[in-house]
Amino acid sequence: MAPIAVPKFAIAVDCAQQMVDVARKHAESLGKQVSIAVCDESGFLVAFARMDDANPSSVKIALDKAYTAATTRIATHKWFEIVTTDEQLKVGAAVGVERMIVFGGGQPIVHEGAVIGAIGVSGGHWTGDTEIGTVALDAVGARGPE
Amino acid sequence: MAPIAVPKFAIAVDCAQQMVDVARKHAESLGKQVSIAVCDESGFLVAFARMDDANPSSVKIALDKAYTAATTRIATHKWFEIVTTDEQLKVGAAVGVERMIVFGGGQPIVHEGAVIGAIGVSGGHWTGDTEIGTVALDAVGARGPE
Amino acid sequence: MAPIAVPKFAIAVDCAQQMVDVARKHAESLGKQVSIAVCDESGFLVAFARMDDANPSSVKIALDKAYTAATTRIATHKWFEIVTTDEQLKVGAAVGVERMIVFGGGQPIVHEGAVIGAIGVSGGHWTGDTEIGTVALDAVGARGPE
Amino acid sequence: MAPIAVPKFAIAVDCAQQMVDVARKHAESLGKQVSIAVCDESGFLVAFARMDDANPSSVKIALDKAYTAATTRIATHKWFEIVTTDEQLKVGAAVGVERMIVFGGGQPIVHEGAVIGAIGVSGGHWTGDTEIGTVALDAVGARGPE
Numbered sequence: 167m168a169p170i171a172v173p174k175f176a177i178a179v180d181c182a183q184q185m186v187d188v189a190r191k192h193a194e195s196l197g198k199q200v201s202i203a204v205c206d207e208s209g210f211l212v213a214f215a216r217m218d219d220a221n222p223s224s225v226k227i228a229l230d231k232a233y234t235a236a237t238t239r240i241a242t243h244k245w246f247e248i249v250t251t252d253e254q255l256k257v258g259a260a261v262g263v264e265r266m267i268v269f270g271g272g273q274p275i276v277h278e279g280a281v282i283g284a285i286g287v288s289g290g291h292w293t294g295d296t297e298i299g300t301v302a303l304d305a306v307g308a309r310g311p312e
Numbered sequence: 313m314a315p316i317a318v319p320k321f322a323i324a325v326d327c328a329q330q331m332v333d334v335a336r337k338h339a340e341s342l343g344k345q346v347s348i349a350v351c352d353e354s355g356f357l358v359a360f361a362r363m364d365d366a367n368p369s370s371v372k373i374a375l376d377k378a379y380t381a382a383t384t385r386i387a388t389h390k391w392f393e394i395v396t397t398d399e400q401l402k403v404g405a406a407v408g409v410e411r412m413i414v415f416g417g418g419q420p421i422v423h424e425g426a427v428i429g430a431i432g433v434s435g436g437h438w439t440g441d442t443e444i445g446t447v448a449l450d451a452v453g454a455r456g457p458e
Numbered sequence: 459m460a461p462i463a464v465p466k467f468a469i470a471v472d473c474a475q476q477m478v479d480v481a482r483k484h485a486e487s488l489g490k491q492v493s494i495a496v497c498d499e500s501g502f503l504v505a506f507a508r509m510d511d512a513n514p515s516s517v518k519i520a521l522d523k524a525y526t527a528a529t530t531r532i533a534t535h536k537w538f539e540i541v542t543t544d545e546q547l548k549v550g551a552a553v554g555v556e557r558m559i560v561f562g563g564g565q566p567i568v569h570e571g572a573v574i575g576a577i578g579v580s581g582g583h584w585t586g587d588t589e590i591g592t593v594a595l596d597a598v599g600a601r602g603p604e
Numbered sequence: 605m606a607p608i609a610v611p612k613f614a615i616a617v618d619c620a621q622q623m624v625d626v627a628r629k630h631a632e633s634l635g636k637q638v639s640i641a642v643c644d645e646s647g648f649l650v651a652f653a654r655m656d657d658a659n660p661s662s663v664k665i666a667l668d669k670a671y672t673a674a675t676t677r678i679a680t681h682k683w684f685e686i687v688t689t690d691e692q693l694k695v696g697a698a699v700g701v702e703r704m705i706v707f708g709g710g711q712p713i714v715h716e717g718a719v720i721g722a723i724g725v726s727g728g729h730w731t732g733d734t735e736i737g738t739v740a741l742d743a744v745g746a747r748g749p750e
Contacts, residue, residue, distance in 0.1 A: 170473045170567075170598055171574045175463035179336075179364050201357075208500030210368045211347075211375075214360035218325050218610050222356045222646050223675035226702055229357075246692045261699040268700060269692035282463045292692055306462055316619045316713075316744055317720045321609035354646030364464050368500050369529035372556055392546045407553040414554060415546035428609045438546055452608055 176206040177275055177283030181306055182213035185275075185285055189302040190215055193289075200289030200298060201228035204275070207282050209233040217289070224289035230265045231272030231286030231295075239281045241310070243270030243296055271295035273303060276310035322352040323421055323429030327452055328359035331421075331431055335448040336361050339435075346435030346444060347374035350421070353428050355379040363435070370435040376411045377418030377432030377441075385427045387456070389416035389442055417441035419449060422456035468498040469567055469575030473598055474505035477567075477577055481594040482507055485581075492581030492590060493520040496567070499574050501525040509581070516581040522557045523564030523587075524578030531573045533602070535562035535588055563587035565595060568602035614644040615713055615721030619744055620651035623713075623723055627740040628653055631727075638727030638736060639666040642713070645720050647671040655727070662727040668703045669710030669733075670724030677719045679748070681708035681734055709733035711741060714748035 182204040189202040194217070201216040201224035209232070216225055231242050238245070245268040249255040260268045270292035275283040285302055287295040303309040328350040335348040340363070347362040347370035355378070362371055377388050384391070391414040395401040406414045416438035421429040431448055433441040449455040474496040481494040486509070493508040493516035501524070508517055523534050530537070537560040541547040552560045562584035567575040577594055579587040595601040620642040627640040632655070639654040639662035647670070654663055669680050676683070683706040687693040698706045708730035713721040723740055725733040741747040 169470050170600060171467040171569045172470045173465060173467055175465055176364075178461050178464045179361055181462045183361060206500075208368070208498075208502060210362070210500060211360055211371050212362050214357055215325055215329060216356070216358045218322075221675060221677050222354070223672075223701070225357050227700075230700070242696075243692065246695060249695060250691070256695065260696045266700060268696035269690075277463045291690075308462060315616050316746060317613035317715045318616045319611060319613055321611055324607050324610045327608045352646075354644075354648060356646060367529060367531050369526075369555070373554075376554070389546065392549060395549060396545070402549065406550045412554060414550035415544075423609045437544075454608060 174207060175277055175280055175282045177204060177212055179212055182283065185302040185306055186213045186215045188305040189285070189287060189298050190217060192301045193217060193298050196294070198290045198294060198298070200287050200295060201225050202298070202302070203228040203232040203286045205232040205236050205284055205286075207236055209237045212283065220289040227267065227288035228271070228286040231267045231288060232284045233265050233286070234267045235272035235274050235284035235286065236281065239274055241274060242267045242272035243292065246270070271299065273299045274310050275303065275308045277308055281310070320353060321423055321426055321428045323350060323358055325358055328429065331448040331452055332359045332361045334451040335431070335433060335444050336363060338447045339363065339444050342440070344436045344440060344444070346433050346441060347371050348444070348448070349374040349378040349432045351378040351382050351430055351432075353382055355383045358429065366435040373413065373434035374417070374432040377413045377434060378430045379411050379432070380413045381418035381420050381430035381432065382427065385420055387420060388413045388418035389438070392416070417445065419445045420456050421449065421454045423454055427456070466499060467569055467572055467574045469496060469504055471504055474575065477594040477598055478505045478507045480597040481577070481579060481590050482509060484593045485509065485590050488586070490582045490586060490590070492579050492587060493517050494590070494594070495520040495524040495578040497524040497528050497576055497578070499528055501529045504575065512581040519559065519580035520563070520578040522578070523559045523580060524576045525557050526559045527564035527566050527576035527578065528573065531566055533566060534559045534564035535584070538562070563591065565591050566602050567595065567600045569600055573602070612645060613715055613718055613720045615642060615650055617650055620721065623740040623744055624651045624653045626743040627723070627725060627736050628655060630739045631655065631736050634732070636728045636732060636736070638725050638733060639663050640736070640740075641666040641670040641724040643667075643670040643674050643722055643724070645674055647675045650721065658727040665705065665726035666709070666724040668724065669705045669726060670722045671703050672705045673710035673712050673722035673724065674719065677712055679712060680705045680710035681730070684708070709737065711737050712748050713741065713746045715746055719748070
């Protein structure tokens with residue numbers, strides 16, 4: 167008989183909340199207003215915060231950045247590189263794949279080599295959104311390989 | 313010339329986070345595993361937590377309970393009473409209105425008589441989900457009139 | 459620092475394929491034509507087969523039965539009992555919750571007390587669909603408690 | 605205890621209706637047929653008119669232009685400039701963000717420095733649609749900074 171199950175790991179809610187808090191504090195220190203979403207390895211939301219002056223649009227974008235990074239195992243800014251160096255994906259990936267975001271701000275949360283979730287940040291320019299997420303990843307030692 | 317704007321109030325992110333924390337601690341004290349969503353008065357998410365063993369289905373239901381309570385200004389358990397005492401709404405409301413939930417767990421957050429957001433809890437039976445939300449509302453003095 | 463990850467288990471593809479094969483052979487022995495879906499604990503598809511004369515509608519229903527059973531941790535025929543003995547859920551659950559099926563055919567796959575996925579069968583009457591799924595669950599020793 | 609609420613302002617219906625009337629009269633003076641949507645700061649519709657010969661497609665486009673401008677706080681013609689000068693957003697913004705329009709016709713309604721809603725015009729070329737919206741914004745003194 168085949169082995170029935172494979173083990174995996176998912177981000178713990180306490181760690182997810184810590185990442186949201188760190189991201190929020192870092193955004194505050196920069197005077198930025200963002201939404202921060204942390205989801206598990208299957209893209210289901212675990213923790214979230216929208217700062218008081220973050221625009222409403224940032225909610226869905228943060229959720230989708232996290233969803234993209236978790237369910238593809240690839241950061242959204244890396245997806246940009248992938249789609250722009252592949253003619254077929256350039257035309258079809260961002261538009262054809264549900265909830266797919268191909269600009270920076272979504273990054274996998276990596277633990278012992280496995281993706282256990284993702285963080286998505288939205289509200290400012292994608293470069294700053296990505297940096298805020300990276301600070302949160304580093305705070306819990308969960309940044310993936312470049 | 314007409315007055316250009318009307319004032320309104322939205323739940324502050326610090327208060328939303330506090331409500332999520334209170335709800336989570338109360339659920340833990342009961343041995344329950346739930347998702348808790350707090351959204352603003354327009355249904356946009358502000359704070360969220362899913363406990364480690366809450367089922368994945370609870371994420372969307374908590375979000376939709378909060379959305380329903382915020383955007384209709386009516387708790388989801390009150391919607392049940394409304395739809396079951398009105399033949400037309402009984403047949404058509406829950407199925408016809410986007411994201412509408414008509415069982416308990418979503419409640420408006422009321423401040424000085426105005427709905428400033430809503431809390432949605434999902435993961436257990438709706439009676440317990442509602443009670444967890446009520447504890448969070450009482451902790452910040454934001455429970456609406458019965 | 460908070461613990462970063464919580465462990466969980468997901469159905470292995472070999473086991474999922476074995477379940478689909480067992481279900482298909484059992485359906486063939488009964489002269490039935492069905493779709494069989496096995497998804498992981500978060501509702502993502504792992505293995506699937508639609509028999510040659512199974513109707514097209516059975517594809518989505520099998521997927522949604524498995525999705526419901528996995529993401530709520532409850533079999534779809536048990537959901538029927540729940541919603542018909544609870545007035546609020548009777549009115550609002552099946553219509554208000556995304557992809558929710560409340561008639562038989564979807565069952566969790568249980569391993570050492572945890573839901574690691576679900577099987578959904580569609581194409582015949584729900585009683586037969588459920589029985590086909592149960593045979594597959596028993597073949598791998600993964601039937602949940604009644 | 606955290607402060608429970610943050611104040612904000614939303615476009616008043618009388619003002620929204622006035623903007624629709626001004627936009628419509630201006631379009632009539634130009635012999636143009638358009639749809640005009642005014643939404644609040646969260647993207648919910650407040651006032652709307654479709655002129656007798658405006659095409660059916662203009663309804664959804666006007667709504668989405670207003671939604672984009674309100675929920676991102678940025679005019680849709682400015683989004684064009686942003687996405688065309690940023691490689692990542694160029695590839696991913698218009699297709700990846702729900703209801704996002706990146707051609708002219710949607711503009712925020714600004715009152716005392718805050719976005720209190722947005723106007724979206726559709727039916728003609730985007731240059732004319734934008735100009736019609738601008739006339740309505742100026743009539744109520746609510747045009748944002750360039």
